[in-house]
Amino acid sequence: MTTFKNPIIPGCYADPSICRVGDDYYLIASTFEYFPGVPIFNSKDLVNWRQIGHVLDRPSQLNLDGTPNSKGIYAATIRYHKGIFYMITTFVESATGERRNFFVTAENPEGPWSDPYWLEDCPGIDSSLFFDDDGKAYITANRRPPSGQDYPKHMEIWMQELDLETKQLVGEKYSLWDGALKQIHAQEAPHIYKVEGMYYLIIAEGGTGFTHSVTIARSESITGPYEGSKTNPILTHRHLGRDYPIANIGHADIVETQNGEWWMVCLGSRPYGGKYRNLGRESFLVPFIWENSWPVVNPGKGIVEMEGVRPHLEEKRWQAEAACDHFDSDTLGMQWNFIRTPREDFWSLGKRLGHLRLYAKPETMTEEVNPSFIGRRQQHINFAVRTKMEFQPNNEQEVAGLVLLQNQDFQYRLEIAKSEIKLIKRESGKEQILAAHDFNKSEVFLKVEAYGQNYQFYFAENAEQWKILYGNADGRILSTDVAGGFVGTYIGMFASSNGFESTNYVDIDYFEYIGLT
Template sequence: MKTFKNPILPGFYPDPSICRVEDDYYMVTSTFEYFPGVPIFHSKDLVNWRQLGHVLDRPSQLNLDGTPCSKGIYAATIRYNDGIFYMITTFVVSKTGARKNFYVTATDPAGPWSEPNWLDDAPGIDSSLFFDEDGKVYFTANRVPPEGQQYPKHMEIYLQELDLQEKQLVGSKYSLWDGALKQIHAQEAPHLYKIDGYYYLIIAEGGTGFTHSVTIARSESITGPYEVCKTNPILTHRHLGRNYPITNVGHADIVETQDGEWWMVCLGTRPYGGDYRNIGRETFLVPFTWENGWPVVNPGKGIVEIEMVRPSLPEQRWQTQQACDHFDSEKLDDRWNFIRTPRENFWSLTERTGFLRLKTKAETIIEETNPSFIGRRQQHINFAVRTEMHFSPTEEGESAGLVLLQSTDYQYRLEYTKVSGDTVVCLTKRVEGIDNVEAIYKTNANVLFFKVEAFGQSYSFYYAEKPEQWEIVKENVDGTILSSDVAGGFVGTYIGMYTSSSGKESSNFVDFDYFEYVGLSN
């Protein structure tokens, strides 16, 4: 039997949602404070995925100004009905917990997608849509139970009809279910389905950490009452211990193939070097069958595995993504992201042919702003990154280089900068919002090469003035600060190119000739 390897989307791609349109499959994931928002993927076989672009790719669709780390765009849901794709999601505005739900539409999943339709009086997170057989459309999300919380983080799933003409919720709100696992907390991520005469409600319980799980209930009426599956949770890894290679499994969506097979996508993490998850929450694929009207996930095992038997669908591979971006295009590749919404063109692929130019902005990467940063996800436990950088710091505080970013308060920066009149290569480790200089070397070059190599939680930094003539900046530094288990929050590590003038206005810029990222074997 042919097999596939999990995760199907490696790296920080959490909260997957999936839909099928004839022989094509589409999937979206969360993006939090990163822009563009909500990557959308396409597959023919559920295993091989290619990115079509982003759903929220215009500033008019996504205003992330001032959005704190790990806030912004939470779990997205993708659905298709009558020729139209729908993506609905929650925008978590601030640290105080303000939440706004909205949806956008498109006739082509590659875009363009519409401007947001904001829903009034729609509390909660992890919004989803369900299109019923009678033509009615329903919105689901979680909320504090109207009678109050019986224990910390006690939530319930509720339902309300959505009027697509008015683009607003109408009628009464119905309490559907507050979960199967009382006291486990954080009932969220609802998805409704109509299968063989029953309405099935799949949710996540236990939070997005080690106790994460998937539970299910059903009803003959969409408004309930909902019968709880006696074998809940239908999927979790919390009983496997923290040393199992896949943990934190939950937040699922399901799809039936044209061959009649049923598959579930869910998030999970791959801890390494201890209970640390630098890569973030990733997307996994697992089969299930139906027994007596209830799902049985991965029969005989009940867990997500690294290697599993493939779907019966014909294999469809896409062209592999280049490991090295030489910046020869006039458009940024879809793998690249900004932090928060860019409000000016501080980057260019045309001002110097074959280079990515970043303009040296006053904003820094230690502030909740939009710095001059372009980055991509860490997708491997072991990896190497290298780049060629053309830059001359002319004023104190001007810097450019590579950043390994978990948040504004947890990061590594390998920079070429000016300190006390000297130009230096400097490695800075930022923990709990405090910068610590790990190494500093005087140099005087207009062209520098930077390299980062990581094996597990051991990260090493190098620089060169000529290609491949590497000098050690510092080796075997602690990578665990790049895990949300240390830093908090919900995102994975980003690696990117950066420049700043540290609060001062500057006309300087940096040119990157290439950026190479490769996964390494053990």
């Protein structure tokens, strides 16, 4: 096959960072308030990717208690140096709280990764690592310019040496660059590279929305001064208009193949049903060449396309993942996430073999807490989800079911209650029961089908004998364009006792997710 299709990793896998070790490529992405944090993927050909783990998979590494939605883990960078993998990232406590940068290390990308090394006096977000030829290591991030901001969200990129022994910054902080596009705002996502003796600094400018972009500067010295390219921005889609199928392209990282080709990974979104981005920000791939010692992205076109010519690498397809999880393993699949750090054993794969058991917690899906929830990303514009649950509510407070979640204030819940199944729409924190049907069985089949922004909700007493509960629900409330924030839609299972203590639980026999054409 001579072409590939974008995105290379669909769904809410924002801020991709990439590195190559031999003929293996590794890519990571942001995870915000979800746990485990920072999924790591492996590829041999830059097109076919398989998840091999999470970098932050232990509570000792990642305390998300009290983290608001769309805060938490931002814009991680992965690098490899002398047998060690490094992942550096920013932990954003809240909208106004501290931004703390840390890194972890591992000899094997599958883990285990170390506990965090927290960096003192390391301001800003989107921290990155660079290892120079002389063995010195440097950290870059953004900050407000020491001389003050000339316009709203005016930031600069700074750099400081990292002592690999003490795991702390040493020496002077250097102001490197405050971007090419004055007044555009939000200079962030810095990465330094050294190519043929020249230092290159790639950053993002314009925020993460429609005006997102990639710009570049270079210097003969790592400390500067840095000269911006006259062709900046080297990549953006804001000039294509709001009807182009790929939007808000930006936040790039680059890699050279073992064959000497250069490729860029970046984030972007696929709006649908209007200007709505339920899938969040996804990971895309685009080629570039060097011309007069500057990069030219996708020569002759200058944009990210839905389909492009493949890298000149031997194709390596991984075994396809099963569409249906029957919960037969003793560990959760890598596609599953919790909201914030799980602090108690509210789920089990061993209490009933072949089932996932979720215990009802007092916490609900409408609070910024760690509810009894296990979910996965929506990865397709059209999709179908099926599940079989066994649940016997003891009172009106105990509920369980499926949830389509943007955040605590924007969601759909297909909910099993004491004597009924109901569909609840929650928009801007206000709830509306769209449909309800009497139901007293302990076993129930639930299904959601989405075609664009049109959602259909079903239930059944027996397999595949579906009854529609509600049709034509508006999926746009699940987009960041309505709900705000930075994450895409999650689909998952939940159980709650709505503020009361409970020992009850729901047993889930299977969960099937299928992308539809």
